[in-house]
Amino acid sequence: MTTEVVRLAHGGGGRLQAKLLDEVILPALGSPARGAPDAAVLDAPDGRLALTTDSFVVRPLFFPGGDIGRLAVHGTVNDLAMAGARPLWLTLGLILEEGLPLEDLRRILASVSAAAEECGVQVVAGDTKVVEAGRGDGAYLNTSGVGIVPEGVRIAPDAIRPGDVLLASGDLGRHGVAILAAREGLGLDPPIPSDSAPVAGAVAALLAADVPVHALRDPTRGGTVAALQELADASGCRLVLDDAAIPVREDVRGACEILGLDPLHSASEGRFLAAVPEPAAEHALSVLRSRPETAGAVAIGQAEAGEPAVIRRLATGVERRVILPAGEQLPRIC
């Protein structure tokens, strides 16, 4: 039996493309039937609109703890959540490489569908293109998301004030290490699972509990350091991390030690950092810890007045500034 694969004609606009849409893509996503208008027309609830877009080019497509489909939904939903928005709708752009097994496409779409349902969002529009073999890594996904920011919510990096406590919603740096290990076949046993997960529910819970959240940021590409550096630059605050409090799983620390990488430069896909006023910090932590996806939430540092910078305060009292790595982190020589 030959494996069914994506062919160039699947992207040609003809009968084969119609078949792919009708038999594979639309049923998987539970989307409105084909023949709907070129643009989705949606009834927006009250509040301000939040809009974001993200493209996913991860290799391998399937990795411990997730796949490109889940990642594409979580990434976009989480970006909306970082603005305090309730995610409502997604679009899905598929760029498929000729030769991709249809079975893989079905798995990816099933993941998109399951993740969207988990996050309470609908996939309302999309697009499919096919590129020649060798011109892609199997599949690239683009997701755009629309959400609603409730009245009265203002969450922005420049709202951070000296004295604010910095929270991490769980262990940091896991996704980047999981992907690197899977891509390079490092053979870690057991494999490190990605932390890919939606965080919108946890953010909604904070807002519902009247936690006056000043800023939120998901530490995706560039990891925790990049996220905090942006917050420092935007707020003009010096962000001081308590080195001993930074939550990193032991297997992630171990893999980073071997490879000469820093877990704080490694991406998370199911975590967020929050800045809240000090008096609200304990309450915020108890709200987060009551939910399974943020049960590991901890305070990792505090904002101070001073030159914008990210500082790691070691347990010996010595302060070390942390800066962004130049481009991608690469394993060292010895």
Add this chain to the structure above:
Amino acid sequence: MRHLDEYRDPALILQQAEAIRAACTRRWTLMEVCGGQTHAILRHGLDDLLADTVELLHGPGCPVCVTPTETLDQAVLLTRRREVMLCTFGDMLRVPGALGDLNAARAAGGDVRVIYSPLDAVALAREHPQREVVLLAVGFETTAPAAAITVLQAEALGLSNLSLLVSHSLVPPAMEALLTDPAHRIQGFLAAGHVCTVEGAAAYQAIAEHFRVPIVVTGFEPVDLLAGIRACVEQLERDEARVENRYDRAARDDGNAAARDAVSRVFEPVEREWRGMGRLPASGLGLRPAYAGFDAVARFGIASPATGADGPCIAGEVLRGLRRPTDCPAFGRECTPNTPLGAPMVSSEGACAAYLHYRGGA
């Protein structure tokens, strides 16, 4: 990580730092030879903790930093050949040569693969019999055994599509060169523990005796490093100069005979150019005549392009411990990890990168 955490215990670190302070009647100047140790010193703030007691100079032990421009340029030239797949460690990708860096060579269409072990090159050569796999073999005594085993495996498997661009360096000749420089300020050495796991601490005996300088074999964790520094200053205070192994949980005095044997079967000592230090006799490894068939330079007839100067970069003096990264007018300004002028800013083990990373900008 349990075992590692013992060597990072803050209470132990502070206790050791205090013991060093108590042992010193004056401020001593020590050099750690290895870039991994430089990185650990800066990362854990040991330079700050000991600021009033010990000045730490950072030596030339960053393999990426000392790899000469010529080798990088040869690697870039190889990537321009369609049949070549060049394999290298990740941190070699951004080292600037006269012809740009390997990242740029990759962007220009060259097939450059990041590997985690030299043996990955053997696997790639087997998977891609139609390609010419070239291993950019750089590093010190620690990485040479794996490169040697790569050659031996390729030979055993009869692989004819694998070759090496060899630029391995040896640490002791570099230490001798540093000590013969009249301007040097080195009063004691912290020798790299992992070099000794291969070569054995005995490799340093002659240097300690000849130059009257204490050499303490030291590990890479803060508690290890402080134990090494303490042993070194205690020798200096007692006017002693001998080799002392403070990393005996990993490094034996006689090293690893199997690794040494593999290296000496495949390689022989040769004169080697060190970036910033010039040509040092018997300071590198080259393929023995019996393995000349694995020499990528000969196989592809790669020319040795003229070596370019390092420009305003003072990398050579930094690598010799004569000046600090922060003494460089370009440090943190024109020269950053994004726009490195010299190799010590590129490698995560380079002194300039470590200073910028852990102590901030200019």
